[in-house]
Amino acid sequence: MRQLDLLYISLADQQLYGFSAGQLLIRLPVSTALNGPGELNGSGCTPRGLHQIRAKIGTGLPLAAVLRGRRWTGEVWSAELHGQFPGRDWILTRILWLSGCEPGQNRLGNVDSFRRYIYLHGTPDSEPMGVPRSHGCIRLRNADMLELFDLVPVHCAVRIDEAPCPDWAAATLS
Template identity: 45%
Template sequence: MKWCACWLIGLLPAVAMAEPPPQADYVLWAQSAPVIPLYPNPHRRDLPWLRVSVAEQSLTLYDGMGRAQRRYKVSTAVLGTGSQVGSYQTPLGWHQVCAKIGDDAAPDNIIYRRVVTAWHYTPALHEQYPDRDWILARILWLCGMEPGKNLGGDVDSHDRAIYIHGAGSHVAFGTPTSHGCVRMSVDDVVELYRQVPLGTDVVIEP
C-alpha cells in the first residue's frame, strides 16, 4: 500500500505539469492570429501618411507604424491622371499637406477661393448650378515633392490648387468625377482633417 501511495503521489506533479501554462495559450493564439500587414511610410519612416489609390478610388490613413487606421471612398479626376496645368487631371506621386483651410466651417459651408463663405450647399443649389465644382467644409492643400513631376513649372500641384476637399451629396464617391482634386464626403473629410497635421506625406498612385 505504501508503494502504491507513493506511486500515486509521484504522478500528481506529472498530471499538474500536463496542464498548459496560460502563456502557452497566448503563444498559440498569437501564432494562429491573422497577420496584419504593415505599410510604413516609405518616404519618411515612423511618420503617419496618406495613400490615395486612383484605381481603387480610395484614401487610406496609416499611422507611424504603417497600420491602416481608416480607409475612405474618394473621387479623383474624371479625365484621369496627369500634372499639366489646365489638364483637369489628378497628379501622381509624392505630395505634402502644405495648408489646411476650414477649421471651424460647418459641414455644408461652401469654400470659395480658399475662403469659408456664409453660403451653404444644398442639393437644390446643385441642381440650380450643376456644373459648379463645390468645395465644402475642409481643404487639405497639396504641394508636390517631385520636381518635374508635380513640383515646379507647368506641373506644380500647389499652383494648380490640387486639394483633398469635401464635396456635395451629388458626388458618386468611388468613381472618378472631379476636376483634378481628391473629393471626399463632408463627414469623411472633417474626420480626416482632425487627424492630419501640416506636413503629412501623401502619395497618389495610379
C-alpha cells in the first residue's frame, strides 16, 4: 500500500480515514476524548483543526509495548499488568505525536497540541473503539496502530474535525 498524505479524524464517526492523492485507502475505528472537542491545555479534550505528524516513536517495538514519557518501559501490556495499574492511561505499541498547524487554535500558547502531548497511539484491546473514552489523544487498536504507523511519514497532514467524513470520500475506499 502506498504512503498516506492525509489523515482525517472524525469526532462524529469516531473513525480515522487515511488518504493518498485524494483516494481513501484505509478506515480505522478510533476513540477520542471523553471530554469532547477542545484545544485548551489541561482540558482533556481532543484538539480540532489541521495538524501534522511531528514525530514517530516506537519503531521496532513489540505489539502492545508499554510507553511512558515516550520511552518503552520494557513491559508488554497484559491483563495481569493492567490489574497492577488499574487507573493508568495506557499508551501502547507506537506513538504518532501531533503538532498543530494553526497558531492560536492548536499551536502556541495554551492551545498547543504538541506541548499537550496529543498522540495517535495504541490502547489495550479491551478498550472500546468507536466511542469517546480517551484523555485527549486518539486511541487505536494495537494492530491498527502498527499498520498505520508504517503508512504515514513525518509531516503527514492530520485534520481533526467534528464533522463526519464526507460521503464522497467514504465512497472512494478501495
